[in-house]
Amino acid sequence: MKKMIFAASCALALIAGGAQAQERDLRIAFDVPYEPFEYKDENGELTGFEVELAEAMCEEMNANCEFVIQAWDGMIPGLLARKFDLIMSSMSITPERAERVLFSEPYYNTPGGWFGPESFNSDVTDMDAMEGKTVGVQRGTTMDTYVTENMGGIVNIKRYTTADDMVLDLEGQRLDVVFVDYPVGEQTVLTKEGFKEVGEPVKLGQGVGVAMRQRDTELAEEVNAALRTLKEDGTYDTIMQKYFAYDIKM
């Protein structure tokens, strides 16, 4: 009997060991800083809403995750070149992107927000008032597409790689107003003196999803399942409430 128990526990240990070895390695890319979604805290540790969500997702998927920092410009090429396996860096789902990458179900959606100096008092939806104004956007974002399609030729559009550079030019008065992801504007523009929200937030796009290579359909199913569990068991809400005073759940 003792022998049998020993043999069984050996077998169990082997199976467990096997399972341990099978734990898959995943590399997840973020573009920092993009507060409050992903940024480095005062100790230099990577943190933020998406980082914590990624950690919870990895635990749920029983995966061994490594976080990679990648500039926005090289996100999709880096994914396709297998530098990492997942992008969880506030990438909005768009038809153009969906041709290159495979998206999970959306996991959040935030509106675009208009921010400008206290002295700005034009109505951003009034095209006559906006004519000739200089508007800053981040290149290739859904905000860029919105401004290009709806206000191209009316306003002067300046495109930036990072939100920081754009806010610097807003402070330097090179820009009249910026149109940026609402939480980002809230963290970077509204924290500075002399700036305010200058228009109603605009709902854009189909939300943000995890991006993967097109062939990784199995991985996508696992990611979707993990995200669904997190949304249902309250983990998602706990993380969201840490960073946002309003609902961005999708």
Add this chain to the structure above:
Amino acid sequence: MPDFIAEWLNQNEIFTAMTIMEYWDGMVTTVHLVFLSLVIGLLVAVPLAILRTVRNPFVSGPVWLYTYLFRGTPLLIQLYIIYYGLAQIEGIQETFWWEIFREPFYPALLAFTLNTAAYTTEIIRGAIISTPNGEIEAAKAYGMNWFMRMRRIVLPSAARRAVQAYSNEVIFMLHASAIASVVTIVDLTGAARNIYSRFYAPFDAFIFVALCYMALTFILVFAFRKLETHLLKHQRPVNG
């Protein structure tokens, strides 16, 4: 237009008439920016190079410091300092300077001009100090004063010696101008970045822009070869 080109243009999603126009506007901006900075840079560099060869350290010292600073730091950093630094100066927004420096074009032009002038100064200075002593002695024997010696003997022969090194500087400047896109200027590289971010096709967007830069470089190389043959005519064998 040949049919196969028309067909190819119809089939692909990236090279439409609209994006080609964006590339064209970008090329105009690049040429405009590089041409202006090179011309102003050269005009500034000639007197600076002469001052740099003067024996009095109070005259040549500041020029040395200027070329040392601008050749010793990356152009990208110089551009950042000028573009973002100017906007931080207290009250500049109320002065007429802001009319000029509000747009990204002029800070970039200033940075590029200062940078290329520093390199060109050193190129011309090298050519001036390598003037054969005999030529200067002969000029002195003819009773030419310093100004006439510079104008008639030193600068023309220095220009011949400098032209090859200067052609490299011109080509480097064209390529270095690609960083103008980081301060929101839509030059060739800026156009490529915008188109890339719209279609997520980095190869198509950037290979096309690389070809544009190559075409511009070929034009420059060709023009400088013509100029060199013209300036160095006297060095060719008689029956060559």
